[in-house]
Amino acid sequence: MGASEDGARATIRAVAALAGVSPSTVSRTLNNPELVNAETRRRVLECAERLGYQPNRAAQSLVLGRTMSVGLIVPDIANPFFAPFIKGVEAYFRQTGYAVFLADTDEDGATEVRLAEAMVERADGLILCSPRMSGMRVRSIAAKLPVVLAHRLSRTVPSISMDVQPGIEQAVTHIHALGHRRCAYLSGPRDSWSNRQRRKALHDRCAERGIELVVLGPYEPRFTGGYRAADEVLAADVTAVFAYNDLVALGVRSRLEGRGVRVPGEISVVGFDDIPMASMTSPPLTTVAVPVPAVARGAAAMLLARLVGGAPGAPPPPPAPELATRLVIRSTTGPT
Amino acid sequence: MGASEDGARATIRAVAALAGVSPSTVSRTLNNPELVNAETRRRVLECAERLGYQPNRAAQSLVLGRTMSVGLIVPDIANPFFAPFIKGVEAYFRQTGYAVFLADTDEDGATEVRLAEAMVERADGLILCSPRMSGMRVRSIAAKLPVVLAHRLSRTVPSISMDVQPGIEQAVTHIHALGHRRCAYLSGPRDSWSNRQRRKALHDRCAERGIELVVLGPYEPRFTGGYRAADEVLAADVTAVFAYNDLVALGVRSRLEGRGVRVPGEISVVGFDDIPMASMTSPPLTTVAVPVPAVARGAAAMLLARLVGGAPGAPPPPPAPELATRLVIRSTTGPT
DNA sequence: ACTCGTACCACAAACGTTTTCATACTCCCG
DNA sequence: CGGGAGTATGAAAACGTTTGTGGTACGAGT
Structure with missing residues (x-):
């Protein structure tokens, strides 16, 4: 950084003075180089470099809006x-x-x-x-x-x-093919748009295939939310659950296992998002991948x-x- | 939001005009209220509110530096x-x-x-x-x-x-108590200060207790890094590993399991950081918690x-x- | 030689604040 | 009743840019 800095930052005026031109010329060399003479441009650029000049953002913002x-x-x-x-x-x-x-x-x-x-x-x-x-x-x-x-x-x-449809379509087909006929959706935050999206799509696809879908929750969209959900899942008498997202899915799985319920032996779990963790846990999570x-x-x-x-x-x-x-x-x- | 906004943002001049005072008075009311007359202040504040006035950040930055x-x-x-x-x-x-x-x-x-x-x-x-x-x-x-x-x-x-010492002290004591005498450290990025810290502390504590420590790596500090590490761990003939961080620890554990090596049955794994995921995996991870x-x-x-x-x-x-x-x-x- | 055009550049205004300085007014005291 | 001390306000400078307007110099065309 060959700048000769004296603590204070160099202003446009300083480089103008050094180069023997007006501040406007300096500004133009920097913003519209084609408007200034090649020789002048070279000199200005050199001086700017030498002083380590950086335009003041605040000043720029002010004038440019x-x-x-x-x-x-x-x-x-x-x-x-x-x-x-x-x-x-x-x-x-x-x-x-x-x-x-x-x-x-x-x-x-x-x-x-x-x-x-x-x-x-x-x-x-x-x-x-x-x-x-x-x-x-x-x-x-x-x-x-x-x-x-x-x-x-x-x-x-x-x-x-x-587009949430293809993934959910595939998930429901998959679950249906595995023989599940009564499933749960573990819903996310009530005011979340994507929660509504997912619930609706799930509801429609399940209806089409004659799968009974019970909606549980809302749960907070974290691991602990799934933890809570697990107990309600067991009470709901379903054989598969769709979770609002992977964190919740991981939470259910963990709690289910804690209560001695085998996944996927007794209950199947489908997540949503395909976060990195989903492939790292054992067993790795079946989930709807989102092209984030x-x-x-x-x-x-x-x-x-x-x-x-x-x-x-x-x-x-x-x-x-x-x-x-x-x-x-x-x-x-x-x-x- | 009772602001009567006409698209363009209100300036200090606009509220000054509306309140029948000078811009300086408006500025003072906002920044040094005690300097202006109570009645004036009330009026200015009201006008500012009415116009939805928000000081322009760029202008403030410019003058305040x-x-x-x-x-x-x-x-x-x-x-x-x-x-x-x-x-x-x-x-x-x-x-x-x-x-x-x-x-x-x-x-x-x-x-x-x-x-x-x-x-x-x-x-x-x-x-x-x-x-x-x-x-x-x-x-x-x-x-x-x-x-x-x-x-x-x-x-x-x-x-x-x-302070990395207490945690590492405890970890080494723990591992020593469990009977391990030959361990590995899966190092993180070479240029990482905390990697050097951890390696050194580990090295010193192990030496004190007569534990042989082999340093492996560096590995990238992610799940995949641990994956890579696992195979080298098996080749290193150790009974316990300290990972640079939890992600790496999780990676090793996962790969180890994939190769049919039981954790902690055959190899013990200690992580570092105590990220949320550490307590969610099965088995949950022993790790050094950091007060982030x-x-x-x-x-x-x-x-x-x-x-x-x-x-x-x-x-x-x-x-x-x-x-x-x-x-x-x-x-x-x-x-x- | 005079004009016109072009290329280059300087001047100055403007952006919206804050703050210093000066001024006007009020009140109190001698 | 005059002056000094406050108190409340306004005018103006300053912050560092960008950009429109205008002016100068130079070459070319008549």
């Missing part, structure tokens, strides 16, 4: 389902010069709203991942800055989600498009085909 | 060890009005440096979690903005870490102190007593 950062709000960083999502979004924006603010709502709707409101001041755009807040709230926030919803679809706000990185990239791309393209028009594109879910059969499902 | 945001750089968000850390830091700063930028280095030293450099422009301070970069790099960055190191100790830069939330709070507090208190003096305080690690005995360790 944008902060070059975006917000990302997720329900729970500790939930392994969101890690690849966060990584995906971050990776995408890294190349674009945008920084991303991350916030964690602790699965709480009120916190979510507070955080989103706070983001309005600091970010140019916002990605709401699996938001819990009401559609009205979402619209109110979307009115203040570009928002895209991930893992939740909306007609009024650009949004992206995976694709959703993440999609969400990021949509937001970026709204950020650079001025037109707020263009209605949300339909879920792309690569966003389909699919069943991954491992070892927690077996014949009745 | 601070951005009210801090950076947090971690090696891997997907690693469950870091989730509570991130949450802890975020929760701490949430109350202080600072926002936190999160970045993920993908366990890569070069990426880490790049990200840290990028943070310099946008944040007032920086928390480097388990940094891989060289001490020189760290100092170079610390020269540009307040930095605190977490999970790595330094004499020149404020830093905080847990305490470290997170400590790091955040140290950074905040440097941010508000002007004096950069005060040398880093020694690790507080509550930051001790401790062994959690579960079911992956047993007698030889």
Whole structure:
């Protein structure tokens, strides 16, 4: 770093003075190089380099009216389902010069709203991942800055989600083929859009095949939630359970085993998400895999498009085909 | 939300005009209320409320010279060890009005440096979690903005870490008591400070008790790393292994089981970190628990102190007593 | 030689705050 | 009744950029 730094950061004026030009010329060399003479450009660039000049972000933001950062709000960083999502979004924006603010709502709707409101001041755009807040709230926030919803679809706000149908179709077919006729769905948070999605799809597919589906819960979408669910599952007299997500599935399995119930011997368990852990436990979990990185990239791309393209028009594109879910059969499902 | 918003955000001038005062008075009402007349204050506040006025962050940053945001750089968000850390830091700063930028280095030293450099422009301070970069790099960055190191100790830069000794002491005692005399350490990333810490402590304690310690690796600190390690473990002819972290421990256990080796029947496994997953697998993992939330709070507090208190003096305080690690005995360790 | 065009650059305004300094008013005391 | 001490407010500078407007110099065309 061949910069001769005297503690204080170099301003544009300093490099202008050093190069013997005006600040505007420096600005232009940096932002519209083609507008300045080659020789001047060289000199300015050299001086900027020498002083280690970095434009002041605040000043830029002030005049340009944008902060070059975006917000990302997720329900729970500790939930392994969101890690690849966060990584995906971050990776995408890294190349674009945008920084991303991350916030964690602790699965709480009120916190979510507070955080989103706070983001309005600091970010140019916002990605709401699996938001819990009401559609009205979402619209109110979307009115203040570009928002895209991930893992939740909306007609009024650009949004992206995976297509839950194929995976659930496959799961129900699988369970039906194994001979199960009475199953349970362990539901997730009541205000979660994806919970409603999953429940409905499951309900429809089961009905089609004459499988009786009892809905249990809601349970908190963590390991401990599944733990709680297990006892209610045993009371419900079912031979297979679909869990809201893998964490819950893992929880049930663990508790079931603790109570001496064999999985899949006596009860089959199907998870949702296919988090890394799902393949690591023994027995590994049968689960519906979700193309999280694709959703993440999609969400990021949509937001970026709204950020650079001025037109707020263009209605949300339909879920792309690569966003389909699919069943991954491992070892927690077996014949009745 | 009784704001009458006409799309464009209200400026301080707008509320000044509405309240019939000068912008300076509005600014004072908001920042030094005691300096303005009670009646004026009431009126200004009301007008601000009515317009939904929110000070423009960029403008504030520009004049105040601070951005009210801090950076947090971690090696891997997907690693469950870091989730509570991130949450802890975020929760701490949430109350202080600072926002936190999160970045993920993908366990890569070069990426880490790049990200840290990028943070310099946008944040007032920086928390480097388990940094891989060289001490020189760290100092170079610390020269540009307040930095605190977490999970790595330094004499020149404020830093905080847990005390690894008690946990390792307990683990070695435990393993020794179970009759093991030849063990392996599955090392983590070569450039990781905590890896060196753990290896050294382990080495010393084992030597004291006449336990032979063979060091294997390095392995990448994930599940798959442990998978790879398992085969080398079998070749090393040991009866117990200490893994760099829980993910690796889980990986070995899984692969060992896959090769028909019973844990803890034939080989005992000790992890490190006590991530949530450690207690969920079967058998649950014996591991050295790390007080991550305490470290997170400590790091955040140290950074905040440097941010508000002007004096950069005060040398880093020694690790507080509550930051001790401790062994959690579960079911992956047993007698030889 | 004069004009016109082009290429390059400087000047200055603007972005929305905070804060210093000055001013006007009020009140109290001598 | 005049002056000094507060108290409350306004005017203006400053923070570091970007960008529109205008001016200068130079070459070419008539």
